[in-house]
Amino acid sequence: MVDEEKEDKKEEESEKKEEKKIYKNKDKILDESFKQAQQLKTGKPKKSVLPITLKKPFIKIGLLIVIIALIGLFIINFVPFLYINYETEDSSIEQYISYQEFKYDQLEPEKIYSLFESTCIDCSENSDSYIGLTINDFIDTPKFTIYVFYIMIIIGAIFTIFMLVNRKRNFSENTIIIVHSIFTAFIIITGIIILILNMKFLAANLLQQLNKPFLMGLGFKRVQLLFFMPYFQILISFILFIIGLILMKLNLNNAVDKYNLVFSEKNNLRYKFGSKI
Amino acid sequence: MDISIIKKARRNIIIILFLSILCLILITFLPWIAVTENGSVKENLNFNYEMMKYSSNSQINDLLNILMDIYILFWTIVIISLISFIFIVIYTLKKRTLLFEILILTSSLVLFILCAFVFYFQIIFSRTIDDIDSISASMMYLPFAYAYIQFIFSIFLLIISGFYTFNIIKDSTKQFKSYKIQKKEKKKELKEKMTSDIPTESEIEESLKMPRKTDSLKDTSREEKLAEIDKLLANKDSDIIKQKADEDIPKKEIDEKEQAISSENEKIVTEEIETEDESKDEVEEENKEVEQIKHPFPEKKPKRVIEKSDRLKLSEHFEKVLSNAIEKKQSEIKPKQQTDKKIIKDEEETIKKETKPDLIKPELENDTNVELTDKILRVKCPECSHIFPYNKESDKKIICPKCGKEGKIEIKI
Numbered sequence: 001m002v003d004e005e006k007e008d009k010k011e012e013e014s015e016k017k018e019e020k021k022i023y024k025n026k027d028k029i030l031d032e033s034f035k036q037a038q039q040l041k042t043g044k045p046k047k048s049v050l051p052i053t054l055k056k057p058f059i060k061i062g063l064l065i066v067i068i069a070l071i072g073l074f075i076i077n078f079v080p081f082l083y084i085n086y087e088t089e090d091s092s093i094e095q096y097i098s099y100q101e102f103k104y105d106q107l108e109p110e111k112i113y114s115l116f117e118s119t120c121i122d123c124s125e126n127s128d129s130y131i132g133l134t135i136n137d138f139i140d141t142p143k144f145t146i147y148v149f150y151i152m153i154i155i156g157a158i159f160t161i162f163m164l165v166n167r168k169r170n171f172s173e174n175t176i177i178i179v180h181s182i183f184t185a186f187i188i189i190t191g192i193i194i195l196i197l198n199m200k201f202l203a204a205n206l207l208q209q210l211n212k213p214f215l216m217g218l219g220f221k222r223v224q225l226l227f228f229m230p231y232f233q234i235l236i237s238f239i240l241f242i243i244g245l246i247l248m249k250l251n252l253n254n255a256v257d258k259y260n261l262v263f264s265e266k267n268n269l270r271y272k273f274g275s276k277i
Numbered sequence: 278m279d280i281s282i283i284k285k286a287r288r289n290i291i292i293i294l295f296l297s298i299l300c301l302i303l304i305t306f307l308p309w310i311a312v313t314e315n316g317s318v319k320e321n322l323n324f325n326y327e328m329m330k331y332s333s334n335s336q337i338n339d340l341l342n343i344l345m346d347i348y349i350l351f352w353t354i355v356i357i358s359l360i361s362f363i364f365i366v367i368y369t370l371k372k373r374t375l376l377f378e379i380l381i382l383t384s385s386l387v388l389f390i391l392c393a394f395v396f397y398f399q400i401i402f403s404r405t406i407d408d409i410d411s412i413s414a415s416m417m418y419l420p421f422a423y424a425y426i427q428f429i430f431s432i433f434l435l436i437i438s439g440f441y442t443f444n445i446i447k448d449s450t451k452q453f454k455s456y457k458i459q460k461k462e463k464k465k466e467l468k469e470k471m472t473s474d475i476p477t478e479s480e481i482e483e484s485l486k487m488p489r490k491t492d493s494l495k496d497t498s499r500e501e502k503l504a505e506i507d508k509l510l511a512n513k514d515s516d517i518i519k520q521k522a523d524e525d526i527p528k529k530e531i532d533e534k535e536q537a538i539s540s541e542n543e544k545i546v547t548e549e550i551e552t553e554d555e556s557k558d559e560v561e562e563e564n565k566e567v568e569q570i571k572h573p574f575p576e577k578k579p580k581r582v583i584e585k586s587d588r589l590k591l592s593e594h595f596e597k598v599l600s601n602a603i604e605k606k607q608s609e610i611k612p613k614q615q616t617d618k619k620i621i622k623d624e625e626e627t628i629k630k631e632t633k634p635d636l637i638k639p640e641l642e643n644d645t646n647v648e649l650t651d652k653i654l655r656v657k658c659p660e661c662s663h664i665f666p667y668n669k670e671s672d673k674k675i676i677c678p679k680c681g682k683e684g685k686i687e688i689k690i
Binding site: 126127128129130132133134137174177178181182185188189192195196199200202203206207210211213214216217241245248249251252253255256258259 | 287
């Protein structure tokens with residue numbers, strides 16, 4: 001008897017469970033159909049999209065210019081100015097000479113001086129230097145390039161400050177483009193100055209080849225000159241020059257695009273329903 | 278300036294800048310002259326710009342002076358091209374004024390002149406080299422000298438600067454012409470505006486002359502003409518007085534309102550009649566004018582001169598009438614507004630009960646609209662200006678059936 005009662009109870013429980021399951025399924029189906037009906041009525045449910053917050057673009061060219069100027073200053077102070085390798089009848093020398101050695105007149109073999117300023121009386125009446133360089137050039141040009149790099153740092157800093165101020169004050173795009181174009185003009189000018197200051201060292205290599213007989217006449221059997229520091233300066237100036245030209249093109253393109261744009265009044269107005277009928 | 282011209286100028290100015298910088302580099306880099314030496318080494322000694330500076334030879338110094346001029350000219354070309362680039366940017370972005378156009382034009386002209394000078398100095402340089410026996414141009418290969426490289430680039434520079442200036446001059450001449458035409462048109466418009474409001478005496482005379490050609494009355498005397506002109510002028514004076522009176526109303530309104538409220542209401546009725554009479558008078562005057570134009574020379578009448586005292590009386594009378602009319606209208610409008618406000622308040626309360634407090638009714642214009650606002654409203658879409666019905670109770674958001682723009686109802690009472 002007890003077993004039969006237990007079985008009955010179990011059957012009842014199982015029936016109840018099945019009923020619950022059926023109810024749950026029915027509820028699910030109802031919910032789904034209700035949702036589908038709602039969707040059909042109102043359209044597809046929109047996904048909750050977070051509002052897009054755009055930060056103002058920060059133009060980092062000013063910082064780039066400052067970094068380039070700092071690299072230039074580093075090159076002047078730490079990269080050797082000149083690599084010289086020459087052979088005379090008596091000796092042969094291979095040496096790296098820095099800007100500091102030229103500055104404080106610490107050149108040891110005096111024969112090096114004769115490379116730049118010849119003391120030969122019979123050699124030439126027209127010129128003392130055969131490669132277009134004097135000792136003063138080795139002192140003055142790095143000095144001037146240092147000044148130019150200082151100016152570059154100042155210009156770059158001013159431009160970055162302007163861009164930082166722009167983030168808070170919201171200058172118009174037109175004023176930003178105008179300031180940008182003035183900045184590019186400064187970049188180009190500084191680039192040209194550095195280029196022309198250091199170009200004579202590159203020209204010296206050409207003259208070294210062209211005026212070789214005169215150098216031999218001074219007593220040199222073989223001369224090899226490499227101006228490391230000026231080469232790097234020329235590279236930097238070329239980079240500046242290219243940056244300037246690209247910025248110039250970009251600014252002009254932006255200006256032309258702005259010229260083409262005509263803003264309609266609708267963009268500035270907010271419309272709401274319920275206006276005058 | 279046209280956009281096509283600006284685009285051309287943009288291209289040209291970049292090329293000019295690039296070429297001028299290249300020429301500057303070449304001046305410092307290239308060997309320019311070769312001097313035959315008769316010392317221990319009997320060879321040609323090549324000189325570049327820097328080497329020429331240190332030379333003690335006077336002939337080389339003469340050549341150096343010319344080369345220095347070219348060098349300075351190239352520097353100025355670089356700076357002016359950069360300045361004109363900034364001018365173009367400013368012109369395209371902000372100030373499309375005549376001043377900036379002139380500045381661009383002058384800078385382009387200066388650029389062209391400088392390039393021409395460079396070309397001229399280079400010819401002089403080559404001629405002076407030819408004149409001196411001991412000095413020759415340093416050769417790359419026998420027929421081709423190093424100096425030719427720079428010479429070719431400077432010719433390119435001259436051509437491009439020529440194109441640049443030509444384009445700008447061509448466009449600026451058009452612009453100047455258009456500026457002149459615009460100025461003339463503006464002047465004409467201003468004149469027309471000035472003359473259209475009040476007819477001048479000459480116009481009145483012309484209007485009088487016109488019918489004379491058609492009419493049979495050709496032998497009228499000069500005095501009659503003058504009398505008629507005076508009449509028309511007198512009418513004009515009365516119009517001016519009315520205009521002045523209209524301007525003075527707002528100042529005196531407040532004071533006269535208080536007086537009018539205290540004064541009897543009976544007066545209003547009588548003054549109403551007066552206003553009606555005045556309007557009738559105005560119509561009569563207009564009819565008279567038309568008659569005058571049709572029959573310009575009626576019988577001779579004595580000249581009517583309006584004195585200052587008469588004008589003041591007229592203006593005072595006109596002000597009184599106007600103020601009373603305004604008050605009467607206001608008294609009529611007040612009860613209407615009160616009823617409107619009551620209806621709007623009731624509606625607001627119902628909306629507050631049903632929906633959130635942010636949603637509000639549309640603008641109500643007439644009493645007929647109030648009846649409609651019980652359930653269905655008319656709504657105009659701001660996008661496509663399509664007017665469609667809207668059930669106030671059913672929807673919170675509205676979607677335009679024509680363009681699909683979504684929106685909410687705005688509070689406007």
